[in-house]
Each structure stands twice: as structure tokens, then as C-alpha cells.
Amino acid sequence: MNSSTHVPYPLPSALFSEGRPIPQQPTSAPDAPLQHASPLLQGVAVSKSFAVNRGTAIPVLRGIDVRVAPGEMVSIVGPSGSGKSTLLYCLAGLETPDSGEVYFDGIRTDALSAAKLARLRRDRIGFVFQNYNLIPSLSVGENVALPARLARRRAPDVTAALSQVGLLGHARKRPGALSGGEQQRVAIARVLAAAPQLVFADEPTGALDTVTGGQVLDVLRGYAAGNTSVVLVTHDLAAAARADRTIVLRDGAVVMELRGAGAGELLAVLENGARA
Ligand SMILES: Nc1ncnc2c1ncn2[C@@H]1O[C@H](COP(=O)(O)OP(=O)(O)OP(=O)(O)O)[C@@H](O)[C@H]1O
Ligand SMILES: [Mg+2]
Numbered sequence: 001m002n003s004s005t006h007v008p009y010p011l012p013s014a015l016f017s018e019g020r021p022i023p024q025q026p027t028s029a030p031d032a033p034l035q036h037a038s039p040l041l042q043g044v045a046v047s048k049s050f051a052v053n054r055g056t057a058i059p060v061l062r063g064i065d066v067r068v069a070p071g072e073m074v075s076i077v078g079p080s081g082s083g084k085s086t087l088l089y090c091l092a093g094l095e096t097p098d099s100g101e102v103y104f105d106g107i108r109t110d111a112l113s114a115a116k117l118a119r120l121r122r123d124r125i126g127f128v129f130q131n132y133n134l135i136p137s138l139s140v141g142e143n144v145a146l147p148a149r150l151a152r153r154r155a156p157d158v159t160a161a162l163s164q165v166g167l168l169g170h171a172r173k174r175p176g177a178l179s180g181g182e183q184q185r186v187a188i189a190r191v192l193a194a195a196p197q198l199v200f201a202d203e204p205t206g207a208l209d210t211v212t213g214g215q216v217l218d219v220l221r222g223y224a225a226g227n228t229s230v231v232l233v234t235h236d237l238a239a240a241a242r243a244d245r246t247i248v249l250r251d252g253a254v255v256m257e258l259r260g261a262g263a264g265e266l267l268a269v270l271e272n273g274a275r276a
Helices: 084-092 112-124 139-152 158-164 180-193 210-223 263-272
Strands: 039-054 058-070 075-076 101-102 125-128 197-201 229-233 245-250 253-259
Touching: 039 084, 039 139, 039 229, 058 158, 058 253, 084 101, 084 125, 084 197, 084 229, 112 125, 125 180, 139 158, 139 180, 158 180, 180 197, 180 210, 197 210, 210 229, 253 263
Parallel strands: 075 229, 075 245, 125 197, 197 229
Antiparallel strands: 039 058, 039 101, 245 253
């Protein structure tokens, strides 16, 4: 690993962006993020704009700082359009930030070559997409086994993976024969079967009923342990409250981080921008 991709921690650029100090986010003291010596994931001043009309760039992420410790489950909440999915894509290496830095286990991912990034993502990072991204021509079981097959790794225990999301007996079906919620659970089983060190999940319970959504959350909650971490984007505040820490986004900026907040407290923050 060359030195340009390794983090000298703390990063000098964590304090300055384009020569200007980054405004500190209003983090209330009891909820301050754990200062872990080596976060599994770190975003430093991550910014991203999208060009809408010729020459007009709309900022979607405005200098976001994020840290996720090994074993931690972090949830991200915020209004629709606040930049949650874009942030997840930038942190997972699916989008390149315009500026800022992203580190996974000390490796600077936003500066990696496409081939190295693809390998890192394939081997160590899982992403549950908001729209599932299943391969319709493959069976459910083949979908779940696909990441291991692509990585030329030993086939995973497809039965166990499907069983933990309540889909035992569905392995031979095509995704098109399943309901939206069932497809969502296949997407989760596919990610977990690949045993990544970091799971990003974008609205993983959006299509699920309360009971099934609760089961999926139990699985994700249990997955964040030891060296593995989970970053969850959700509109479901009860789901968000299951995380160790919740990051509240608004207009592409972190407005607050809360540790151990309940759903009611998160709702108050989203509605009023302040704690109840
Ligand atoms: N590829 C793109 N091109 C142009 N604009 C984009 C692109 N992707 C996202 N945006 C814009 O960026 C903003 C944030 O989008 P994003 O999908 O990150 O929001 P979100 O918080 O995940 O919303 P939701 O809760 O509805 O999923 C939106 O205004 C969206 O229109
Ligand atoms: Mg989204």
C-alpha cells in the first residue's frame, strides 16, 4: 500500500478545506462520536455537486465529516433529497466526491484506481441498494451466490443466508416472481452472504412490513460487531434508533449526531432541528 493511500491520523485536511476551517458541526457533548483510534470508515469534508443545467452545479453534499468505528452501526436520516444516498455512494466508492477524502480501513478509496477500488469493494464492502439491483435472469439462490462467484471465492451457504431473512425455500425462484419486500430481503441476503467488513444499506426496510422489517434490522444489528460495521440510511426512525449513533442530514450537511436517541427524539430533531 503506498503512502498516499494511507491515513496519517488525524488528517491535516480534517481541519481545513481549501485553506478555510471547516465549520464544526453542532454536536452536543453527551452524543459526541466515539473517538476511535482507527475508524473503519472515514469521510473528510466530502462534497459533491450535480450539474443540472449547462454550467449550473447544485451542491448536494457540503463538506461532510463521518467516522464509523469497527463494530459500530451508524444510521443516517434526513428529509428526502437531503443527500443520504449520494453520501452513501461517495462513502462506498460508487461515486467520486468533487472534493474531500474517503478512507476505508486506512486506504484512501476516492483516490484508488478503478481496478483497485472494484477489488476492494468486491472483497470487503457490501451495498444494499434502494432499488435492490437483483439480476432478473438469475435465480434467487444464484443472485445470493453471485458476489462470491465473481470474486472466485468458495460458494456461500445460500440456504443459511436466505433463512436469516426469512426466505428459506425461495432459492429456485426468479426475482420477478417475488414481491418487492421479498426482493429487498434477497438483496440483503446477497450482501451478507459475501461477508463484507462494511455493509451500506440504503432503505433496506423501505418495502417491508413492520414484522419483516424488524427481522431484517435484527440481522443488520447483529452483523455490526467485532470488526464489521453497518451504515444504514432510513426514513424509519424506529429503525434508525436501533443504531449506535444517528447522523442527521439536511441540505447536504450534518446538522446533528446523536448517540442512543429514541425514535421520538429523532423525530423532534428532524421536525425542529433541535432535540426534544
Ligand atoms: N445523478 C444525479 N444527477 C443530478 N442530481 C442528482 C443525482 N443524484 C442525486 N441528485 C440530486 O441530489 C439530491 C440528493 O439526492 P439523494 O438521492 O442523495 O437524496 P436522498 O436523501 O437519498 O433522498 P431520498 O430519501 O428520497 O432517497 C436530490 O436533489 C437529487 O435530485
Ligand atoms: Mg435515497
